[in-house]
Amino acid sequence: RENSSENILSSANRLLLHEGRLMLAESTRLLDVYLFLFDDFLLITKIKRNKKKYGGSDTSSIPVCPSLSPELQSFVRDGGFCTVLDQPIPLDRLTLKNIEPV
Numbered sequence: 001r002e003n004s005s006e007n008i009l010s011s012a013n014r015l016l017l018h019e020g021r022l023m024l025a026e027s028t029r030l031l032d033v034y035l036f037l038f039d040d041f042l043l044i045t046k047i048k049r050n051k052k053k054y055g056g057s058d059t060s061s062i063p064v065c066p067s068l069s070p071e072l073q074s075f076v077r078d079g080g081f082c083t084v085l086d087q088p089i090p091l092d093r094l095t096l097k098n099i100e101p102v
Helices: 070-077
Strands: 016-026 029-038 041-049 080-084
Touching: 016 070, 070 080
Parallel strands: none
Antiparallel strands: 016 029, 029 041, 041 080
């Protein structure tokens, strides 16, 4: 929804509870995703790797947000970025289940 997506991350009261990488099974393929679990929704992003590295081989000068996890900071410095895969999932509409590994 165009009108509600503009302010979705702007809440000053929102807390980031956890973040991390995950392999998402989507029909016949696996996607490398990065999840952000906030106190009110789950945001799934697709990990993209940029072919070009910023500033040549020296990526230490790239400004990276200090609140990101070290894993995500390293990924961004290597030219990677995340794009939102789908609309955020409100936690009151989310069901989690444990499954056996395939």
